Structures are given as C-alpha cells and as structure tokens.
Amino acid sequence: xxxxxxxxxxxxxxxxxxxxxxxxxxxxxxxxxxxxxxxxxxxxxxxxxxxxxxxxxxxxxxxxxxxxxxxxxxxxxxxxxxxxxxxxxxxxxxxxxxxxxxxxxxxxxxxxxxxxxxxxxxxxxxxxxxxxx
Numbered sequence: 001x002x003x004x005x006x007x008x009x010x011x012x013x014x015x016x017x018x019x020x021x022x023x024x025x026x027x028x029x030x031x032x033x034x035x036x037x038x039x040x041x042x043x044x045x046x047x048x049x050x051x052x053x054x055x056x057x058x059x060x061x062x063x064x065x066x067x068x069x070x071x072x073x074x075x076x077x078x079x080x081x082x083x084x085x086x087x088x089x090x091x092x093x094x095x096x097x098x099x100x101x102x103x104x105x106x107x108x109x110x111x112x113x114x115x116x117x118x119x120x121x122x123x124x125x126x127x128x129x130x131x132x133x
Contacts, residue, residue, distance in 0.1 A: 004034070005081045006118045006127035007089075011069035013114040014038075018106060019072050022115060025088055025102060031078040035132055038072050049130055058111075065111050073131040082124055085117045 007026070009019050023033060041049070046066050053059050076085060090101025094113050097104035107113040118124035 002077060002079055003081045003121065003124070004075055004077045004128060005085050005124045006116075006131065007074045007076055007085055008116040008131075009072040009074075010112070010114055010116060011065065011071060012108070012112040013106075014070050014072060016106075016114075018114060021106070022102060023074075026076055026085065029078075029084060029088060031076045031081055031084065033074060034077050035075040036072060037131070038070050039131075040070050041066050043067060045130070049127065061111060075128055075132060082118055082120060086119065089115050089117050 007022075009022050013019060013022060027033065043063065046063050047054060050059065050062060050066070053062060078084065088102060090097030090103035090107070092103070092113060093110045094103040094107025097107060099105065102115055103113050118127050
C-alpha cells in the first residue's frame with residue numbers, strides 16, 4: 001500500500017553535511033521525495049512537533065537540541081513508506097542500531113541521531129500538516 005511519511009534531518013545531520021546521504025538512502029530504496037524544506041525550528045514549533053514528550057524529563061534537552069540549528073523536513077511516499085523509512089533509519093539509539101542503517105552507520109548518540117521519522121499513519125499526517133500545512 002502506497003503511503004506518505006514525514007522524515008526530518010535533525011540539526012546534527014545538517015551540520016555534518018549528511019542531508020544528501022540521507023536522501024540518497026531513501027531514493028535508492030525506491031521511495032519518492034515529494035516535498036522538502038530547510039528551516040529553523042523555534043520553541044513553539046518544537047513544542048507542537050514533540051507534544052507527546054513535553055512532560056517527559058528529557059524534553060528540555062530535546063528542545064535545546066532541535067532548536068540548535070536548521071533542519072530539513074521532507075515528505076516521502078512509496079509502498080509501506082512509514083515502515084520502510086523506519087527500518088532504513090535504524091534504532092533510536094545509534095549504539096543499538098544495526099550496521100547499514102542511517103543511525104547505525106552515522107549516528108552518535110540518542111539525541112544526536114541524525115533523523116526523525118513518523119512512527120505511524122496518524123503521526124505522519126500530523127507531522128506533515130505541521131511542517132507543510
């Protein structure tokens with residue numbers, strides 16, 4: 001089933017010049033890049049995007065990180081795009097992510113793990129609305 005998903009290259013990935021690498025991995029898998037934009041996330045947008053984490057103890061660190069530099073927001077589509085993208089990204093903790101995944105090959109830490117991807121159809125729709133209207 002063809003579906004849409006949201007992927008974001010976080011500030012560490014942008015700063016390290018890995019946007020092209022991330023894009024090429026999704027393209028080589030056969031997914032289609034439909035929309036892309038580079039932006040700076042302010043606190044209000046970060047709180048909206050990470051609404052489910054606002055009351056968690058790690059939220060201040062997450063907020064500081066995601067607002068620390070530009071990000072690249074993207075809409076991807078393809079057969080089972082959400083699960084395909086999540087598999088390509090690898091586990092959230094780069095130390096536990098498999099070799100061959102984006103985080104396993106390039107990630108440095110749980111917070112600085114290069115990419116964010118929607119975890120289901122509802123979050124994909126919500127995140128695409130937040131970043132692309």
